[in-house]
Amino acid sequence: MVKYTVKQLAKIAGVSVRTLHLYDRLGLLKPLLRTEAKYRLYGEKELLRLQQVLLYKELDFPLEEIRQILDDPKFDLFEAFATHKAALQTRKNRLEILLKTIDKTMLELKNKNMLNHEDLYEGLSKETADTYRKAAIDAYGDEVISKAENHLLKMGKRNFEQLKAEQQEIAKAIIAKMHLSPESVSVQALILRHYENIRQFWGTAHSEDPQAEAYKGLGELYLTDERYTTIDGKSNLAYAQFLSKAMTYFAETQL
């Protein structure tokens, strides 16, 4: 009957002694017995169990769940795996998006020769522009979608990027003026730029139709769905409300 001390078992399994102490306290791996001096002694069965623990640990299961799996033979292993897989999948997707964002940002760092984080901030809030497009789509249904997207396609990539960049600038400028009234001239001047920009996205720059209601509607949409005013992944209610107010005022007085 072979017995292992903590040090021996730790070395065999490639973990630290502290880890074995912890597993003992968590009930994840109890020693076979204790000597009268309280020394932990492990047998073959314990080594085997430890291997199993490490197996699940490699798969990123939390220790508590591992304990349940090993202690309860009726544990629904398949279910556990399925759940776990979904969690891993989510993390992977998130990492993929992060990687894309970082790639994009590094490219901008290179191209624009940006020197500090403030410029970077500008670059990343570009996502804001995308939300405007989604807003237009959701607000006006499929037929307007396709018309608008057709327009975007004809517009060409350079102009598109141009408009997006401009929107990002506008959004940043508006945020910087949120301490003023949405009806202030200073803000309304920015709203005008915002309005012109939106019209170009919509492809209705030369349309004779009244755009006032549409623009007001877009502003209200910003209020009801915070996805459209998400900045850098954080919804910004204050910004949504401010922007919406400013847009409504603009539409009522200028259009």
Add this chain to the structure above:
Amino acid sequence: MVKYTVKQLAKIAGVSVRTLHLYDRLGLLKPLLRTEAKYRLYGEKELLRLQQVLLYKELDFPLEEIRQILDDPKFDLFEAFATHKAALQTRKNRLEILLKTIDKTMLELKNKNMLNHEDLYEGLSKETADTYRKAAIDAYGDEVISKAENHLLKMGKRNFEQLKAEQQEIAKAIIAKMHLSPESVSVQALILRHYENIRQFWGTAHSEDPQAEAYKGLGELYLTDERYTTIDGKSNLAYAQFLSKAMTYFAETQL
């Protein structure tokens, strides 16, 4: 001059008050001033800085690093991003392989109608090292290897030692599992770490090229040249064979 209380700023930025307390204590975001009752008051600049903090946080930067980036305008942003990206990439690769492993395992659970974790555990001492003596030495050329060795020369000494130490760790962990099948999930999880390590040796961590053949080739090299599988000064043939088998299996099923 607009001032925000903690609650207001928290709401605007979409974080908790506790978070602002924490950021204050960490020196990540200090309030503009304190009232005589010690209340924190933030201004526009603080709001802007908070936005930046959240931006980097979204990208998974640790808070301490964010503080450095924001406080030191000469901080090498590009370098920081590159390092960070590599870390994220490694995590993503790891998740990808874990997902494949879990898929495979779930498939086995289905097919073999396995009911508990013990069934997952294959091949207890049923296969000895002698089984692997059927070495296939002449399958792959070593032109891939010479390319790798070139890279090692270019790699700095510090990184080299780091990676070497990690390899020794992995090797010991693998040896501890040689009583299992090289194809067992438990061993394959370690092989994943080995694989990631090797890729860094090769300098191909971000390469999109298929690495399967190269990795398999390396495994077979272990069989022919015992310099590559020397542990603590002793060559270990059984380990070489075991490792080689595990690597081949890994390359064929995961890559």
Add this chain to the structure above:
DNA sequence: TTTGACTCTTACCTTAGGTCATAGTTTACC
């Protein structure tokens, strides 16, 4: 018998905050 290696428990540290608890402050309403 002494030394060195090993082991024990206890406890504090790490991330990025969450969740109370207690006490002081400001605002709203009557």
Add this chain to the structure above:
DNA sequence: GGTAAACTATGACCTAAGGTAAGAGTCAAA
């Protein structure tokens, strides 16, 4: 002006999975 509600401050303890260290006890070889 008084009171109650809402807000704020600090401090403490909690999370996962251990790392690191302190202080004390134990074992084996010289």
